[in-house]
Amino acid sequence: MDIYFNVHLLSDSTGETLNAVMRAACAQFEDVSPLEHNYYLVRSQRQLDRALREIEGAPGIVLYTISDEGLRKTLEDWCSLTHTPVLPVIDPAVDVLSRYLGLRSNRSVAGQYKVDSSYFTRIEALNYTLAHDDGQSVEDLGDADVALVGVSRTSKTPTCVYLGNRGIKAANVPLVPGVDPPEILMGPNSPLVIALKISPKRLVDIRRQRLISIKEDPNTAYASEEAVREEITWANRLFARMKWKTIDVSRRSVEETAAAILNTISESGRN
The missing domain is CATH 3.40.50.2300 (Response regulator)
Structure with a gap:
């Protein structure tokens, strides 16, 4: 009790x-x-x-x-x-x-909370993050401090916003099965790319809850176990092929995921 x-x-x-x-x-x-x-x-x-x-x-x-x-x-x-x-x-x-x-x-x-150079750095980072949410403005992804990639509903947007508030220019790039990511993420001049992994069961639960919350039918291919498993298998193979750093977000909060990303950025020496 x-x-x-x-x-x-x-x-x-x-x-x-x-x-x-x-x-x-x-x-x-x-x-x-x-x-x-x-x-x-x-x-x-x-x-x-x-x-x-x-x-x-x-x-x-x-x-x-x-x-x-x-x-x-x-x-x-x-x-x-x-x-x-x-x-x-x-x-x-x-x-x-x-x-x-x-x-x-x-x-x-x-x-x-004083308005100094660090404050304006955070505002600039937040503006960049919002402008590069959900695959927008891919032409200047090279300016990102980090690009988060992952299938739908892996908490990319809230994690990017959290990072933006810490002064990190974070771009959110959703992955669609069978569609290659933007070329800039696959070349030698790419920003730091971090892939967000998730277990099929966890993703099915999240997607079904999302559909229910917007009063949509949860029994669709978007949230079916078979389709989700295939989607995650495709994404994981892409992560391995590209040798991207991965973080499993299955049981992580946004804050924990962001902390792991900040550690990775620090270790990479890119920020």
Whole structure:
């Protein structure tokens, strides 16, 4: 039986760090289902007061990333008074860096989101990725940091978008049985190509669920076991012939697939 509990996430920024930490921590426990209460861009006393009223009405754990010393003290004092468990999630990492570097943190709000050259690099990469989704604009695939190839429904698009947000120009090239990939991917001047593999059973399940979600008949050749097996066999032979690096996405999340791709890019020395 699942254990439900309230977890309140307070951030003076977007809350991405809090969500990632909370979910990673909860993943270490079985049958645990956190009830998330999110308070983003908390930068004033009025905003904090509203969050505290809601926490009082639904007691639980408080995780926060707030830089303003006054707001931090108010939150910490309130949690101490009400015996509410509270954790400033990035403080341990900041403290370690401060001791190691011999520097004092400037506690900047949303410092990781400042508009600088790295920000514009990410925007450029995202624009490239969106323009090269699903086999578009093959004429300039040579500009890609990585080209992901694979049969339909192997999570190429979400993986490319994730990579784009990390500043990687990722192109998504779908494979159709019997049709050769774009020539640029098969020549000596090709970008780094990574092939996404998947088990037939997993792909059948994904395709059938997709057809059901759009109210189409799941009993078609697109999702039939025999057709899928033939399609995957053809793709795997192509991967072997081209000697492309492969990643099995059968049981990987998009984040795990992207992490493996980032490792491959780093090892290749192309980025």
